[in-house]
Structure formats: structure tokens, C-alpha cells
Amino acid sequence: MANLPAHIKDLLSDLVARYRAQVDYLAIRLEAAEGADILLRGNKIETLSEGISIGGQVRACHKGGWGFASFNQLATLTERIEEAISAARLVGDEETLLAPIPTIQDTCILPLTGTDPRQIPLADKKALCQHYGEILRSVSSKVATVSVRYGDSAQRMILVTSEGTLLEQSWVDMEMRFAATARNGETVQTGRETTGSRKAYEDLVGLDAQVRSAAQRAVDSLALPPVKGNTYTVVIDPILTGLFVHEAFGHLSEADMTYENPDLLEVMSLGRRFGPEDLQIFDGAAPVGHRGSYYYDDEGTPASTTQLIQDGVLVGRLHSRETAGKLGEEATGNARCLNYHYPPIVRMTNTWIERGNTPVQDLFDGIQEGVYARNWLGGMTNGEMFTFAAGEAWMIRNGEIAEPVRDVTLSGNAFKTLADIEAIGDDFFWDESGGCGKGGQSGLPVGCGGPSLRISNVIVGGEAI
Secondary structure (H helix, E strand, O other): OOOOOOOHHHHHHHHHHHHHHHOOEEEEEEEEEEEEEEEEEOOEEEEEEEEEEEEEEEEEEEOOEEEEEEEOOHHHHHHHHHHHHHHHHHHOOOOOOOOOOOOOEEEEEOOOOOOOHHHOOHHHHHHHHHHHHHHHHHOOOOEEEEEEEEEEEEEEEEEEEOOOOEEEEEEEEEEEEEEEEEEEOOEEEEEEEEEEEOOOHHHHOOOHHHHHHHHHHHHHHOOOOEOEOEEEEEEEOHHHHHHHHHHHHHHHHEHHHOOOOHHHHHHOOOOOEOOOOOOOEEEEOOOOOOOOOOOEOOOOOEOOEEEEEEOOEEOOOEOOHHHHHHHOOOOOOOEEOOOOOOOOEEOOOEEEEOOOOEOHHHHHOOOOEEEEEEEEEEEEEEOOEEEEEEEEEEEEEOOEEEEEEEOOEEEEEHHHHHHOEEEEEOOOEEEEEEEEEEOOEEEEEEEEEEOOEEEEEEEEEOEOO
């Protein structure tokens, strides 16, 4: 890890004490990070790098106005503090409303259960990427292009605030992404797999079967008929459930999306029913071992678990201290920043739908014609509207899984889709592959989870009828 100066905590505390009287709130977040990044495309390594950085940010709030400054030279810290304070005082003209949180004095490290990736030579990481690339290419001569991406990062964060918080937190995160594109004439299909961990480098090793399946799906899909576009009852697997709850509902639960949007705030009013009585949705960094887990967020708020939907009814939302203060609610520990270049904003952590009571095989009962969709290729959301592409899919006929199909996209309105959940499976899976983007901060580690779901009236795009 990049070395920070001795007595750095004393230095930051002294600076905060010197300037705290000039604003309502002042925080300095210092970060030391190191990591590796590898990209293999085709049979060529295009990126192979290791990096170390030290930097930080200053946030000041005065009469509701925020000033922000980032730095990567400690010698300029005094100037950056004065810049942030000047900006806050220039724009502030209302009232500073920050939900109260405990004053924290703590040092914590998210524990690894296996090997730290920093102990693995870069050459070994490169060899691992090449090994997976060879597997992708070896599946078929129809595989036209492949890519393997590896990334790891270790971060140490120190936070000092004018309220007396002095917090140090460290963690390690790892991720790999695999893709294979197969071609047969004009027909092109892609298979993807992604995995991540905050536990051990070993979680990225021995993934041969998973990697091979990505390429095999792409090749197999070349010969499949496109699905006939229509409105169907669908059954989705836990991976798609996790993607749905994160993208289509989770972002709408982030309070900075609502407190400045009266129309959305009215739609997302607490106490409103959104789904069946057995629907439970949560978000929280408190569950240990997931990619969105931590002890404190980037404002020093302790991690928690927030129930968003209880028995089908909206009962909570995700907050920073400012959004909680403005809405008169409690801070939930969801203020996160990708790194020191960005201020913390409201972000999801680990988001999941709780498992239900319906045996998975019973989810298909009574469906005369429907679609079973698994895994994901990609997707997009626009407010409450979503479109996701399934990684693989089959028709459902007379309550049974039938022929496989390709080019399956699932579209709809998040609120209507929640209301159309007909049954919740008794299975559950955590997907640790998430890298969330928002407000220009892309790749923030998150976890998603859930059971299989049966949903009626889903628009399935494919070949026109």
C-alpha cells in the first residue's frame, strides 16, 4: 500500500480544527490506493499496469451550500480547504440539514479469507488472463473475438470531520470479466460472465467451466431461432432477479433521485403498495463478505441494512446525511464515492429480494406459453422504465421448459413489473459481479441477490410476429 506520512491523522485533525468555525460542516477524506489492471483482447494483452496513488478530497457545507476540492499533493491541502470553504460560503443561502450520526473513532479492515492479490506477481495475473482467453477461443472456430479483463484494488481511507469523527477503513476488491463473440455469416451472438470478490484471490482461479460456458452460449445461440416478440409470463433466474432489483428498482430508492423531484417523490411515497404481500426488498452494507459490504460509508455513517419493501409496501429509501436531513429521515450509510476525485453520493450497496416459498419447479406450473430467462448480457434503465437482455432463454410450453431461443430482451415499467410478480422462488443466489455507475462514477462494487421470480405481462422483444 502507498505510504502515508507519519502522524497524518494528527495533521488532518489540526487542519479541521483550524477551519471548522468558518463553515457548518467540514470533512477531509484521504485515500491511498494501489491496484492492477489487465485487458486481453483476442490473443493480445492490450493493457498491463500496476499503479499507486495518494489523494484526497475536502467537503465543506455552509448554509446548505457545498464546496468540494480534490488534491493529490498533501502540500496543497491548506489551499484546497480554503477553496472548498470559499465555494460553500459563496453558494450557501439556506440551511444546512444533515441527519445526525454517531461520532466515530475507529480503525477497521475488511478481512480477507484467502490470498491478498497484492501478493500475486503481475506475471501470474497476466498468465491467468491468457489461460482464460485460450479457453474462450478453444470452444469453436466460430468464436470471432474474445476479451478478458482483470482488475484489483486495495484502498485505505482516512476520514476526519468537524463533528469529531476520525475513521480509518481499508479493503481489497477484485473483479474479472469474460466475453466471447461468435459469428456465422450475418448472425452474431455474445456470451458473457463476470465475477468479483472482496475475500480472496482464489475466488478468481479455477473458473474454467464458467469461462467456457460463456463462449459455448455464444456459439450455441447462433443456431437458435429468435424469440417471437410478444407479452409473456416469464420466469427469471436469481441472476436476472438481482439485476432487476438493482437497476430497475434500487436506483429509484436512492433518495437523491427523489428529494429534488416532487413527481418521483410522490410516486415513491412511503406506505404505497408496489408488489405482492410476500415481496421483501433490502439494501445494506452490513451483511459481511459481499462486494458492497463495509463498516462505514464515506461520510462516516455506520453500515446498516435498510428494508425498502416490506410485505409489498414501500417502507424505506437509501440516504446520505443530506438527503436524510432534508426528508426528515435517518441516514442509512449509503453515501459512497468511487475514489477521492468524486464527492460521496447516494449509492446502493448490496441489494436483494428475499427468497420466497414457492419451489422453483412450481414457478412454471400453468404457463401455456411463456419464456424462461437466465443470466444477462446487458441492459439499460431510464427512470422507471427498463430493458434487459437475457444471456440465455427457453420457451415455456404447457408448464414445461421447451426449446431454447435467442435475442430475448425483457422490457417494462419497474412499478408495474413489481405488481405483476406472481410467485417468488425458494432459491437464492448472490451475484458479486456488479460494478454500478451513477453520476460519472462507474465501476463502484455492489452486490445483488434474489430468488427466481414468475412475472406476468412482461414485454419480450425479439423477432416481430
